[in-house]
Amino acid sequence: MTQPERSASAAGEARVVALVSSGRHPVSGRAGRAREDARAVEMGLALAGASLHLAHAGDAEDAALPEYLGMFHGLEGAGGPGELSLLPMAAGDDAVPLLANWLEAYGANLVLTGQRAECGEGSGLLPYLLAERLGWAVATGVAAIEHYAGDRVTVLQALPQGQRRRLEVRLPCLLCVDGVAPMPRQSAFGPSRRGRVEAVANVTAEPDTLQAAWQWQPARARPKRLKVVKSTNARDRFKAAAAKSSASGGQVLTDLSPEEAAEKLIDYLRRERILTAPSGE
Amino acid sequence: MSVRRLDPHAERARRNRLHPRHLEFARPAWRWTSADGVTRINPHALGAIGPNGIKRIDRSGASVEAAAGGTQASAEPSRRQVTIDTPTAYVAVVPELPEGRLSDHDRDLLGLARQLAEARGGAETGVAVVAVTFQAEVAGLEEAGADRRIDLSSQVDADSYAPEARLAALAAVETALAPAHWIFADDFPGGGDLGRRLAARLALAGDAAARAARAATRVWQFADGQTLSRAGDRQDIQRDVARVLLALPECAEPVSDTRHAATLLDLDASAGDASAAPGVIDRGRVAVDPQQIPLAQAPFILSAGRGVSDWEGYHHAAKVLGASEGASRVAVDDGYMPRARQVGATGTFVSASCYVAVGISGAVQHLQGITKCQRVVAINSDPSCDMVKRADFAIIGDGDAVLAAVCSQLGQPQPQPESGDSRHEEVRHDAA
Numbered sequence: 001m002t003q004p005e006r007s008a009s010a011a012g013e014a015r016v017v018a019l020v021s022s023g024r025h026p027v028s029g030r031a032g033r034a035r036e037d038a039r040a041v042e043m044g045l046a047l048a049g050a051s052l053h054l055a056h057a058g059d060a061e062d063a064a065l066p067e068y069l070g071m072f073h074g075l076e077g078a079g080g081p082g083e084l085s086l087l088p089m090a091a092g093d094d095a096v097p098l099l100a101n102w103l104e105a106y107g108a109n110l111v112l113t114g115q116r117a118e119c120g121e122g123s124g125l126l127p128y129l130l131a132e133r134l135g136w137a138v139a140t141g142v143a144a145i146e147h148y149a150g151d152r153v154t155v156l157q158a159l160p161q162g163q164r165r166r167l168e169v170r171l172p173c174l175l176c177v178d179g180v181a182p183m184p185r186q187s188a189f190g191p192s193r194r195g196r197v198e199a200v201a202n203v204t205a206e207p208d209t210l211q212a213a214w215q216w217q218p219a220r221a222r223p224k225r226l227k228v229v230k231s232t233n234a235r236d237r238f239k240a241a242a243a244k245s246s247a248s249g250g251q252v253l254t255d256l257s258p259e260e261a262a263e264k265l266i267d268y269l270r271r272e273r274i275l276t277a278p279s280g281e
Numbered sequence: 282m283s284v285r286r287l288d289p290h291a292e293r294a295r296r297n298r299l300h301p302r303h304l305e306f307a308r309p310a311w312r313w314t315s316a317d318g319v320t321r322i323n324p325h326a327l328g329a330i331g332p333n334g335i336k337r338i339d340r341s342g343a344s345v346e347a348a349a350g351g352t353q354a355s356a357e358p359s360r361r362q363v364t365i366d367t368p369t370a371y372v373a374v375v376p377e378l379p380e381g382r383l384s385d386h387d388r389d390l391l392g393l394a395r396q397l398a399e400a401r402g403g404a405e406t407g408v409a410v411v412a413v414t415f416q417a418e419v420a421g422l423e424e425a426g427a428d429r430r431i432d433l434s435s436q437v438d439a440d441s442y443a444p445e446a447r448l449a450a451l452a453a454v455e456t457a458l459a460p461a462h463w464i465f466a467d468d469f470p471g472g473g474d475l476g477r478r479l480a481a482r483l484a485l486a487g488d489a490a491a492r493a494a495r496a497a498t499r500v501w502q503f504a505d506g507q508t509l510s511r512a513g514d515r516q517d518i519q520r521d522v523a524r525v526l527l528a529l530p531e532c533a534e535p536v537s538d539t540r541h542a543a544t545l546l547d548l549d550a551s552a553g554d555a556s557a558a559p560g561v562i563d564r565g566r567v568a569v570d571p572q573q574i575p576l577a578q579a580p581f582i583l584s585a586g587r588g589v590s591d592w593e594g595y596h597h598a599a600k601v602l603g604a605s606e607g608a609s610r611v612a613v614d615d616g617y618m619p620r621a622r623q624v625g626a627t628g629t630f631v632s633a634s635c636y637v638a639v640g641i642s643g644a645v646q647h648l649q650g651i652t653k654c655q656r657v658v659a660i661n662s663d664p665s666c667d668m669v670k671r672a673d674f675a676i677i678g679d680g681d682a683v684l685a686a687v688c689s690q691l692g693q694p695q696p697q698p699e700s701g702d703s704r705h706e707e708v709r710h711d712a713a
Binding site for chain 2 (some may be wrong): 024029115116117118119120121122123124125128129131132133136137138139140141154156157158159160161162163164165166167168169170173178210213214215216217218219220222225230235250251252253254255256258259261262263264265266268269272274275
């Protein structure tokens, strides 16, 4: 990945923060880094180097925290150990006011995080609630940071089908990193031991009262949708059930010279808007 | 038990076909109840002569002659018209409208909105489903189940990404109608982004509304007045229906038996005074190298198989068309394409919007890999192969020649000296 450009003044005063959460391996269920959060940390390390600051609201004993701190290696210049601010709270507490107050007090300029947590509610609402509370801009689906200078950051947003869109976001802002961002570096043991976890004092978490009314249950497999033919006629229902799924009605062109065939093919692709119509050339 | 009484004279006349009064008593029915109370069926009296002169028995009751006569009964059952004159409450749906059309996901969202409206009393009490679109002309909202529609295309540019302007427009709708529920599609960066922004705006708006405004994300079922939404770490959350719902595909059955009015609602509120400086500015699409897109996501794939012999020409054609390269298993096994480019059950399952198969006959495993493609184009010399049957558009001919002609017609013919080298290289490759 190419290093994002940034001006020297911005790098000096840059207060880049990555919000990290504890993750679960999708198959084994083992605790560790969250995949999107790890990509956010990687993006922050590429942008700010060792001056990246991590923040986590939750349990100090979380097994994921050393893994994030272990990513502070291979950095240009004097890479110091990673630092993580811990906002102590229980699992059922509301993280939004804690993080909002801390971000404001810390003076963060650019906040990177994953789109959705892998544990707990996992709603992906937290960046939006933080941005609304702080009055910051928020952009989602960030695949890369192109340019970071002054009061603006230029990012690439991931769209469906592998497409990208360039966005200019006003600072301070929150960026939600997508799963197509560059792969995170491995977590190393030494840096994870050297990294510092500082519990923020004078923080009182309040329980999330909204969650109390919810019922949690193990995820059920979603039922497969059946193709139900609504007809009053048994004949139609039988026909629909017994029909072979063969795509018929396709247009077949035979006995064409290659030039004619190419013309037909280009016409078809232009009609379906796969190829752009000839404009200037 | 009542004794079954028969007229012996009539029975005799019915059995004896030579009896002068036989036709008078002959039973036209093919099913009757015998003297013992057993249901009897005469197969010879059953059915009708079909169009080919063969007797057909249709147990569904539909007569064969009617079907053969060309007046085929429409498979689509007639829909019941539902109109609401004065709505008392609203359920708002913001469909995604990819390519300006209602997608299957959008129909599911409108189906979910109908279920929520029914739960609140339905059309009798005046609960209307309103579709909020950022595009002017959207077809099919009537059948999809929208009673009203709101067109915000005058306030927001549909093509560019302006989440804050869209949010301001939705906030104006919120103050005008105060819908009971907002339903979005939970996918990034479309409805999932906009719905979360609206949920955050509503959650911080006031104390009373804030309590219920926490959005339910990844909703996949509505049952018994509660929604199920997928949480992290393999958990589901069952909760009361939230104010803002972000729903997954197949969250509900689409509307199939009613037709709705989809009348245009005019809102006076203008959202021009949103915010002077937007925080997020769209700088347009970025050109992406099609070969760098992961094959599973690529929108346009040019795939080659055994029928391709001019590989240089094929690579050139992919570059000219701007397509990602794919291959069948044979082409990969023969060493012409890397394994990562293989399409099919043993390779990558692709979801292209257009898939062009050159010289691929269409093995079952390959066809399994392209089931999610919207349009399939086949170029093959064999008109009877499975790929031609699957294709929406098929050209019977030599793939190499057609690709070369396509390149020259697009103004970028393949440079000639390459071809001799490539053939030489192929021979060496086979030997190795």
